[in-house]
Amino acid sequence: MIDFANLASEFGTPLYVYDATEVRRRIHLARAVFEGLDAHIFFAVKANTNPALLSLIKMEGVGADVVGPGELEAAVRAQIRDLLLNGNGKTPAIAGAFVDAGGSYVSMDTPDELSLWHDFPVKRLLRVNPNIVAGGHKHIATGGNVHKFGVAPERIPEAIGYLDGLHVHIGSQILDPEPFREAYTAGVNLAQSYKLKLLDIGGGWGIRYGHDERDLDLDEFRERVVLPVLRPFDGTLLVELGRWIIASAGSLLLQVISVKKSGKTFVVVDAGMNALIRPALYDAWHDVEPIRPRGPRCLCDVVGPVCETGDVLAHDRELALPDPGDILRIANTGAYGFSMASNYNGTMRPAEVLVDGANTTLIRRRETLDDFFATCSTQFRTSHATQRNDSDSHSSGEPHESN
Ligand SMILES: Cc1ncc(COP(=O)(O)O)c(C=O)c1O
Numbered sequence: 001m002i003d004f005a006n007l008a009s010e011f012g013t014p015l016y017v018y019d020a021t022e023v024r025r026r027i028h029l030a031r032a033v034f035e036g037l038d039a040h041i042f043f044a045v046k047a048n049t050n051p052a053l054l055s056l057i058k059m060e061g062v063g064a065d066v067v068g069p070g071e072l073e074a075a076v077r078a079q080i081r082d083l084l085l086n087g088n089g090k091t092p093a094i095a096g097a098f099v100d101a102g103g104s105y106v107s108m109d110t111p112d113e114l115s116l117w118h119d120f121p122v123k124r125l126l127r128v129n130p131n132i133v134a135g136g137h138k139h140i141a142t143g144g145n146v147h148k149f150g151v152a153p154e155r156i157p158e159a160i161g162y163l164d165g166l167h168v169h170i171g172s173q174i175l176d177p178e179p180f181r182e183a184y185t186a187g188v189n190l191a192q193s194y195k196l197k198l199l200d201i202g203g204g205w206g207i208r209y210g211h212d213e214r215d216l217d218l219d220e221f222r223e224r225v226v227l228p229v230l231r232p233f234d235g236t237l238l239v240e241l242g243r244w245i246i247a248s249a250g251s252l253l254l255q256v257i258s259v260k261k262s263g264k265t266f267v268v269v270d271a272g273m274n275a276l277i278r279p280a281l282y283d284a285w286h287d288v289e290p291i292r293p294r295g296p297r298c299l300c301d302v303v304g305p306v307c308e309t310g311d312v313l314a315h316d317r318e319l320a321l322p323d324p325g326d327i328l329r330i331a332n333t334g335a336y337g338f339s340m341a342s343n344y345n346g347t348m349r350p351a352e353v354l355v356d357g358a359n360t361t362l363i364r365r366r367e368t369l370d371d372f373f374a375t376c377s378t379q380f381r382t383s384h385a386t387q388r389n390d391s392d393s394h395s396s397g398e399p400h401e402s403n
Pocket of ligand 1: 044046047065086169171172173202203204205240241242243244335
């Protein structure tokens with residue numbers, strides 16, 4: 001059992017806490033699904049970019065699926081060589097960095113991307129859009145033909161001759177095996193008809209966030225999808241899992257600043273959508289409880305300190321009413337938590353710790369104001385005659401630097 005109270009007092013809040021044992025457990029479960037198949041698992045780094053977590057994941061033999069340069073660098077720092085590049089706006093800079101890092105697999109979003117990869121020794125896959133809509137929210141459904149990702153299968157011939165495989169990723173937080181069955185059936189048929197030996201089946205496995213949900217049932221997934229649809233594929237499968245591997249391993253610890261009664265009861269905590277944007281962005285549910293529940297149960301909104309009405313972590317939630325100073329734990333926040341956090345309202349992003357049995361490591365210290373301003377300058381060149389400079393109150397009208 002992780003001692004959350006102790007961690008909050010030692011490292012302060014807001015604090016992300018990750019459980020290494022849970023990460024390993026989830027990887028083993030995922031691997032068992034593909035037992036007997038030639039399948040290669042990559043962690044979708046967009047879910048969590050912390051290099052220490054990536055090192056842990058690497059120790060379990062999992063590669064990294066990256067999009068931006070920071071994700072690539074995180075994987076490189078974790079010494080992951082087994083790299084896959086995704087994304088629909090790749091630049092020559094990311095292509096070069098990926099090749100320099102020894103990356104092997106590239107999912108091209110369109111045949112037009114071939115020009116980026118002509119001279120590079122990578123395995124090229126083309127992302128096809130099977131026109132299947134699935135996923136926990138409209139913002140994370142990616143497989144419809146009105147979504148920006150991939151191309152219709154009719155465009156495969158434009159790239160054939162340069163292609164090693166196809167890629168199908170239909171969305172995230174999918175709890176029902178059926179859309180996977182449909183999408184992979186399309187993917188396998190297309191790959192076979194074009195004699196391609198690589199099929200990237202993306203990620204998207206859903207997890208249980210709320211009491212009325214349950215994880216994607218992996219036994220059912222294996223029975224209904226993996227064995228009948230994927231096992232007959234004569235080639236190698238690539239799998240890109242983010243949420244499944246890391247979400248349940250993460251908790252966000254927040255301190256109660258105040259409890260306010262107006263039209264509703266508001267529990268105000270020390271970070272909200274700035275640390276965890278999922279509830280505001282996707283209407284996502286996360287279980288919330290005080291780590292030491294003691295007050296009477298009460299219906300309340302748990303809200304952050306950010307100047308947005310939408311800065312609500314939990315709506316109309318019955319919980320043991322906390323007092324200021326108490327610590328709340330927001331569950332299942334390992335995926336798309338820190339990686340989507342922001343500095344909005346000039347707030348500093350949380351620290352992160354990794355707990356592995358009896359060992360706890362601070363894997364990202366809390367941001368400071370110096371970090372916040374590290375990329376800024378207060379000086380600028382101006383030709384505006386009325387620009388006033390604190391160190392020079394006699395404005396000359398000449399370009400000058402202002403503090
Ligand atoms: C191309 C691609 N692969 C994999 C993933 C990981 O998805 P998930 O975290 O749902 O497994 C995503 C995220 O949506 C993605 O866009």
